Amino acid sequence: MGSRGPSPKSRQYLQLIGSHRASSRGDKPIAQGKPKCPTWLGPSAKRAWKRIVGELTRLGVVGSADADILTAYCQAVEELEHATTTLTQEGRFCRGPKGGLSAHPAVSQQRSAMRAIATLSNALGLNPLARQRLEVPPPEDETPDPFEQLLGDEDTICEFRPGTQASPPSSRGWRSDRI
Numbered sequence: 001m002g003s004r005g006p007s008p009k010s011r012q013y014l015q016l017i018g019s020h021r022a023s024s025r026g027d028k029p030i031a032q033g034k035p036k037c038p039t040w041l042g043p044s045a046k047r048a049w050k051r052i053v054g055e056l057t058r059l060g061v062v063g064s065a066d067a068d069i070l071t072a073y074c075q076a077v078e079e080l081e082h083a084t085t086t087l088t089q090e091g092r093f094c095r096g097p098k099g100g101l102s103a104h105p106a107v108s109q110q111r112s113a114m115r116a117i118a119t120l121s122n123a124l125g126l127n128p129l130a131r132q133r134l135e136v137p138p139p140e141d142e143t144p145d146p147f148e149q150l151l152g153d154e155d156t157i158c159e160f161r162p163g164t165q166a167s168p169p170s171s172r173g174w175r176s177d178r179i
Contacts, residue, residue: 007133033064038071045078052126061125073120080113 014021034057037049053070056062062070086106096102122130 007129035062035064035067035070038067041071041074042078044081045074048074048077052124056124066124069120069123073117073124073126076113076116076120080110080117083107083110083113 009019035053037046037053041049049070052073053062083106087104087110090104090106092104092107093101094104121127125131125133
């Protein structure tokens with residue numbers, strides 16, 4: 001079941017709209033350390049571990065304390081792969097003890113693994129909606145913003161003064177002053 005009510009707004013959004021709640025919403029503690037992959041995980045679970053832990057560590061949202069939930073997620077990924085491979089080889093139906101067709105046991109294993117992946121990916125921020133709830137600091141980007149380049153110098157203030165004449169006739173009433 002999902003969380004009740006609308007999803008919380010990020011601190012950056014609250015600052016952008018000028019809300020007083022932006023200052024009261026403290027920074028979340030940053031995860032410390034990189035979790036270690038358990039040696040007993042299977043090969044496909046280890047591949048999932050490397051893929052996910054690398055990305056989450058880069059974002060700074062996973063630490064060594066998150067090893068158990070990451071292990072559960074990777075184990076569910078391996079179970080899903082195993083069940084899907086079994087179903088591909090043996091088919092989705094099998095003969096029961098009385099000769100009738102019934103669903104292959106791997107079907108329920110596959111569905112169970114899918115549910116576990118969906119639940120755990122929500123907790124880890126591995127789907128778009130869950131990533132929206134994470135307050136990940138934006139990456140330091142050195143590329144200039146095209147909108148800021150369009151506006152030009154940031155020390156220029158444009159204000160509207162009724163009854164004044166600006167230099168271009170199309171911008172009547174607008175005046176640009178330098179700070």
